[in-house]
Amino acid sequence: MNHDFTFGGHKSSAHIEAKTPRLGRIFSDMEAERAVIVCDRNTAPLAGEIAGGGAEIFALPDGEAAKNWQSVETVLRAVAGAGLGKDGLFVAVGGGVVSDICGFAASVYKRGAALAIVSTTLLGMADAALGGKTGFDLFDIKNFAGTFYPARHIYMPLDALRTLPPREWRSGLAEIIKTTVLDGSLYENETRKRLLALSPALSVAPDDACIDGAAALVGMAVRVKGDIVQKDPLETGDERALLNLGHTFGHALESAAGLGSLSHGEAVAWGMARAAELGVKLGITPQARAETIHDVLTELGYETRAPHPALADQEAFMWALADAKKKKAAGLRFVGPCGNGARVITPGLDGLKLAGEIAGLS
């Protein structure tokens, strides 16, 4: 299934397909003849299959710890060493870390080289690969530096999900749940059943029903996110900011727990529970909506209690929240679930204190 979008004048197509594409197909879609592939150690074998000997491959270390400037420099040095010209193609093969680093490197290489992504995780498919955000962590702050640089083609091969570990499924599913809050479908029984049907993949391994269910949910997430990003590609308005539901609390938790110690989705799930609580407190989120969000997250095994057990360093949490505040002159911004969607909340001068209380800090 193809989904075509235009983000700020740039065409971007997402392909949800059964099988991983080979380089010939990517060359033909991208109208390119030379490429480098950036992957991590996990996806290196897959990158080898995709390349079939037709491209140089650079593997980054695995995980969030590799989402740093050193990785960007390694990629740029390697690509320059390979002699890739301005007409060369960067292909990211992996999850959000690989696509963020490779995307950033492509966006600055010779002032912008062509980019394709083969997204191999549920999180990448449901969120990270689509919409053009690239970047890396700096000064212990997540995504401190980055660019907007949409990939022209994004491949979402379902066969990659078959070997994805449960923790990765859990991480990606949180972003899917976020999308169902944004379009209000979480409050329909049918959607909740479809989410809960992915439970086997969260604990043991995905069966065929999980793969089919994930394909439908990824399709939904891609449509919802793509429509939002088309309206506000550079997050200059409030529209794209809605995709940050659960992220103000979640990013602060990720930073405070030590980047990489919690998965992004685990932190976002906890952040969504907090955002719903904050929304209730501020009269934006109906109590029943907050309860549904909390119940679905709990049923799927996410940590929703406050304080989060990994939140040992309360000062670091408040520091990360304060950094989020600095990003907008108007003060700290959250996204709160409302009737059938969400809206941006600016709790004003007391926002930081209130957020600390909602996070369960003493």
Ligand code: GLY
């Ligand atoms: N992950 C949120 C966004 O792409 O805007």
